[in-house]
Amino acid sequence: MAAVLAADAVGYSRLMEADEGAAYRLLTERRTIIESIVNELGGRVFGTAGDSVIAEFPSSVTAVRCAHRIQSALQDINRDQSADAKMEFRIGIHFGEMIQEDDNLFGESVNLAARLESLAPSGGICLSGAVHEQVKGKVDCIFALGGRQRVKNIAKPIEVWCWPAEKAVQLRRRGTKPWRVPIVALAMILLLGAFLGWFTATSEVDLPNGPRIAVLPFDTLEQNADNQYFSEGLSREIVTYLSKFSNLFVIDLNSTRQLGTRPQCTQVRRELSTDYILSGSVQRSGDLLAVTTRFTDARTCQELDSPGPFRRDLSIANIFDIQLEIAQKVVAQVGSADAPLFDTQIANRLRRDAPQTLKSYNCVLLSYWFYETFEPDRHRRARDCLKQTLQNDPDYSLGWSRLAFSYIEAKKYAIDTPDDWAELARESANRALKLNPENADAYYALAILSQMQMEDRTIFQQFADRAIKLNPNDAFVLADLGTWMAYSGEWEKGKTWVQRAKTLNPKHQSWWDYIWHLHAYLQGDYKSARDIALKVNLPDNYMVQTSLVAAYAMNEEPEKARQTLEHVLQLRPDSAVTPLTPFLVRNMDPELIAALAVGLRKAGLDFPDEPTNSN
Incomplete structure (x- = not known):
């Protein structure tokens, strides 16, 4: 196992045709520089056929650092040279198994490094997906996704990452062409993919498997701000307790709130596919607290034996007792046989952690x-x-x-x-x-x-x-942390968490889809990125609108990019100079930030490079 670096001179044949001696001297000088850097970083050159250099390294990180050093050194040399005295190299890197014979190396990994080199831009570097995964966040240069590419003598398309990031755009456009299949077969593929996607999403998140219960926000009998937040909080705590004491599938309050005030049983059942409904009211009067509940079988819309009513002195101990009694009564009626219907240890822990006042x-x-x-x-x-x-x-x-x-x-x-x-x-x-x-x-x-x-x-x-x-x-915590998890570069894990949140909250907020927009953009699927951003539909959120500008630009929709950019500059005039700030302060994936910069510059923004995150 080793990392293979394959470098090849650009336009060597043309230089040889113009002046064979000068071309050979240039190649020899550049090879000396390359071999010196390889040796300095602990690598070994094992091939120099034609105008190429092939080296091995014990780790991908060292190989990529070496490639970056090589390109920087050659760039410095070429900067002050005339056109006929310049020579640039392309570099490709792959990590995998190889066969060693004497001092030479053979095998698919060497071939893949050479194929990646042929995809790299002049003066640039291309990595396989395997190498990028190993070096992400550990090297100074930022790579952008170049898509999945088909290469000669390799059966499956390979994932390619490219530096400089701007060069990945052209590579994505020439990526793998779509399959040509009969329309019926395509329909079957899409149906199978949808099923597998649903199965994967639901099986990985380990959701509760008991009956589904919707808790409606408890009504406030006195319409003032203090009673409103108190009733909302009481409802939230009951949802928490029901989740702790059983394997009930408790639907998030944000979903039930969107059904309006006092929705009908049939509406709740239809829109949330729920089995049971818990609703109630809260009244605070001086030192007294009154709570009534209504517990309904959503399948028949028949009212069941409801917890309460409760009329107690307004104290912290009584509030906790009421919430626990409601949870105990509900799970005793509908909790499945294999669920811990009411765990007294949990109840004691909740009382222990309660506030004093x-x-x-x-x-x-x-x-x-x-x-x-x-x-x-x-x-x-x-x-x-x-x-x-x-x-x-x-x-x-x-x-x-x-x-x-x-x-x-x-x-x-x-x-x-x-x-x-x-x-x-x-x-x-x-x-x-x-x-x-x-x-x-x-x-x-x-x-x-x-x-x-x-x-x-x-x-x-x-x-x-x-x-x-x-x-x-x-659901809110799952969605928020899932979103930040995706920001950190763990896209699939973040999506899994947000998908779980969506299941718990069927009528979720639109911003929960934002990471799908960003990931589609990062992968070069600009049409999907545009469509998802429009579905998120937050016209006055400058971060969403900024990434939509980039998606429009990269999807070759310059007029829409221009109009959206004008709106962004109205929302945040400082975006003309620092448009990437909202993505940087959230410490987003550096590859994403680099890719967004490409799109924003294409949309017409001329801004200096901002410092990127290296964690």
Whole structure:
């Protein structure tokens, strides 16, 4: 096993025809430079037939670093030379098995490196997909996807990555041509692919396999802001408890909320394919709390034995007892035989982790209320509330993780951002974990913070994996972390998480499809990228519109690219100089950022190179 670097002089025959002696001297000089760099980096030249150089390296990283050094050195030499004194090389690199005979190497890996070299641009480098996977984030140069290419004497198309990134565009256009199959066969292929795609998506995410239950947001009997967020929070907590105590398939509140106020049983059943419906109302009056529920069999629309009604003193202990009793009654009626219907250990743990005061609980509910509208005033109210109440209730783990998120959101949405927002967020999240090592919300906060701080992506991925393992059925968290996972370059894993979120929330927000748009763009499928961005339909989101500009430009739709770019510049005038900022601050895949730069420049933007992420 070794990495093979194949380099070949560009236009050598033409130079030989013009002046054989001069061409040979140029080749000898360039080969000396190439061999010197190969030797310096621990490689070995084992072939120099014709105008080529073939070398082996113990690792792909070293081979790619060597190739970049070679091209940089040759570029420096050629810069001040006349046209007849310049000589450029193409380089291809592949990693795999080879056959050794004496000092020579043979086999498909050598052939593949040579084929990749023939695809490379003059002065550029092409890698196989296997090499790119090994070097991603470990070398200074950024490679762009050149698509799947058919090459001579190799049966299957190979995935190609190219540097400089701009050169990958032409390569993608000449990529593998579509199959020519009869229309009936094509239809069968598409149907089979759709089935396999569904099967893979659903089997990999390990969704709950019990009955489907839709929890409608509980009604607020007094129409004021305090009671509204309290009712929303109570509904959210019941969804969480039902997910913890059984294998019920609990449909996310965002889906049921979109059905309108008090939807009919038949509508809920039809649109959400649900088996049961839990609804209710909440009334707070002075020091009293009244909660009523209605539990319905959606298949017959017959009301079942409902938990409650509850009329208790308004205290944190009573609130938790009501929520637990509702969960216990529901799972006792519909939980499947193999499910842990109601785990008293979980109940005791929830009580143990509860806040000491009702005010602390209110502050947490306020922090979730912010996500309904993203209004700055809601954020300020929640953050101030958390900071104040945690002074009197310092052992409330969830309160600390919510405070960590308030600092992260302050940065993300530019709401009164403290200069030391990152330090405050990290300190709060770590304090939450010290109080409760199983606080999924704290791991979630640390994952987002890590990505925003451009730390090594493995740190983000470890925090994100832990958050999902501890809280696998929160659709919003799944979608958000799945999106950031894709941003980090783990596209398929990110899609799997978002797909699970979509299943839990059938009426999900359109932005959940955004990573499919970005990935299609990265793969050179500009038509699909354009179509998905239009489906996302966020005309005033400057990040979505910016990548749509690039998709239009690369799909040869200059007028639409121009019109969309004008709209972007209206939304964010600074995009004329720094259009890649929203992608950079999210520490997105460097190959994606480089590819977007190509499209934006093609759309007419003239902007300087921005620093890319190297993690």
